[in-house]
Amino acid sequence: MKRKTKYLIIISFDGLSTLDFEYINTLPNFKRFIQNSSYCRNVYSIYPSLTYPAHASIVTGKHPKNHKIINNTLIQPNRISPDWYWQRSYIKSQTFYDIAINNGMKVAALLWPVTGKSKIQYNMPEIFSNRPWQNQIIVSLLNGSPMYQIGMNHKYGNIRKGKSQPELDNFIQKCLINTLTNKKPDITMAHFTDLDTKRHYHGFDSKEAKDSLLRHDKRLGEILDCLKETDMDEDSTLVILGDHSSLNEDKIINFNVVLKEEGFIKVNSKNEIKEWKAILKNCGGSAYIYTKNNDSEMKNKIKKILEKFNSKYNCIEQILTSEEASYLGADSECDFMLEAKKGYYFLDSHRGEPIKNVKIEDVGNVPHITLSTHGYSPYKKDYTTVFIAKGKGIKPGVKIDNMSLVDQGGTFSRLLGFELENIDGRVLEEILD
CATH class of the missing domain: 3.30.1360 (Gyrase A; domain 2)
Structure with a gap:
């Protein structure tokens, strides 16, 4: 099977909703990206519609019951902060990035859920110190790529303020641009939580949520500019997606x-x-x-x-x-x-x-x-998310009426020239060039 793209870049804007689509299409960088892209405004998440099950579904093409990331956190009674499904070993299924690595491809992941201790070569996993005696940097180093993370923290660590937003996403953005510029991975996956955080604490339609969408627009613009400046744009497929909405x-x-x-x-x-x-x-x-x-x-x-x-x-x-x-x-x-x-x-x-x-x-x-x-049934009214793809291997201007999060893993695999087997979703053949 022929590989359709040289560089696949997947940007997950956590909490991005169908209800945001009209607004982001008025913002300069989203607007230029959406123009001539192929997209779906009505993407059904999985059940439960939580971040970790969703991101595991994106990379496996399977529902939670089959990849086994059935929640964000483990059952740990009496713990105010239970441990999350942080490590790759919790996924009991094949991922498209594992197949890519086995085929000699280089992968980068920045705060992508459920990637701790995976084979990803440039890995800054989403994980936090959850015990009083733990140190955040050490926990991250032990679960990801030590030298890669040390380099990124040395350059940009002063930007971050723990898990607070937008500082965390600003840090990830700097790391992402640096990684695209200097590493040029075959696959890059980045997870931004600014919007989701602001909606949790201020409400869905809050000014703070709108401000985070403006910051995401700026981040998207920097990514587009980076691909052009590094001469990657002609050989790249860029995907912007959400994992769930919220209520x-x-x-x-x-x-x-x-x-x-x-x-x-x-x-x-x-x-x-x-x-x-x-x-x-x-x-x-x-x-x-x-x-x-x-x-x-x-x-x-x-x-x-x-x-x-x-x-x-x-x-x-x-x-x-x-x-x-x-x-x-x-x-x-x-x-x-x-x-x-x-x-x-x-x-x-x-x-x-x-x-x-x-x-x-x-x-x-x-x-x-x-x-x-979030975490509600994906079939609740006004609760879908979005998927927007553009670039190498993607037909321009195809509008998909509706799709599921589990349709994405198989589609990404096809772009990379191989099949992800036994998926619960389908390959989005209609958008593939």
């Missing part, structure tokens, strides 16, 4: 409070979970319920408790069985999956009241308290 919310569902009251969760004298028979694991706008022991009687009891709870609070849109969740691509090992109504989202807490109002003063100060979130 405003103002109420929190803490169903583990109910499971504790019903005796499925046992706590110690410090009100810490010491054992559980059933537990909720949140995915933001949706949540899994897992049980220990395949006990049908216990599942029936939980189902009745859920229905009674929902008749009182009217906060859950759907109660899905394991089979129904799996059909939508979510974790087939769950016992139930809950879909929150608009305005609600789930947390894991077993303390306090089962339903809490979001307090503005807690946003940004109390962990996991936000004004907008």
Whole structure:
């Protein structure tokens, strides 16, 4: 199979929504990129529509139930900040970048989720120090490419202020331009979280979110200019994509409070979970319920408790069985999956009241308290994301009515001259030249 492009550059603007398309098409650099590009304004994310499952789906062409990144974080009761699915080893499937590496190609990844300890040659993985004794730089070095990261940190580390935005994306942008200029990888993947962060803390339509789109426009312009200045543009395919949209919310569902009251969760004298028979694991706008022991009687009891709870609070849109969740691509090992109504989202807490109002003063100060979130069903209204491709191997001006995130991995593989096997999506043949 013939390779269609020399350089594939994939830019993920986390949280970019279909609802942003009209606005970004008025911004100078998005406008010049969208012109003569092939694009889809209605891209369905995966279920749950979270960053880590989404980015794993992008590189595998599979749904979460098949690549096994079924959430952002692991089930770790009592941890305020559970560990994330940081390492490549969590993905139980082939990725298009692994095949590329095996075929002698060079890959760069900047804050691309689930790439820790992968074979990527220029790797600055998304990972943070999650223990008091850990150091951020050491954790990153141990999970990525040490010399590459040392060089980037030496040049641009002064820009970054921990995980705060827009400083983190400004740092990644500098590293990206340097990497494209000096390394010229066959594949470059960069993940920017400025927009998603601002929407979480300020709301979907906030001024802060609009400002982040302006910064993304500037970043896109610098990338386009870099490709031209390095004479890469004629041989490059540039893809701009989102991983999910988000929805405003103002109420929190803490169903583990109910499971504790019903005796499925046992706590110690410090009100810490010491054992559980059933537990909720949140995915933001949706949540899994897992049980220990395949006990049908216990599942029936939980189902009745859920229905009674929902008749009182009217906060859950759907109660899905394991089979129904799996059909939508979510974790087939769950016992139930809950879909929150608009305005609600789930947390894991077993303390306090089962339903809490979001307090503005807690946003940004109390962990996991936000004004907008995601993780909902990809089929909620006005909740799709976007995909825009242009350059080598891409036909100009093709508009795709709708597509799925799982259609991207196979398409990227085809551009690179090989097949990604057993994908859940399809190859976007209509845009390939």
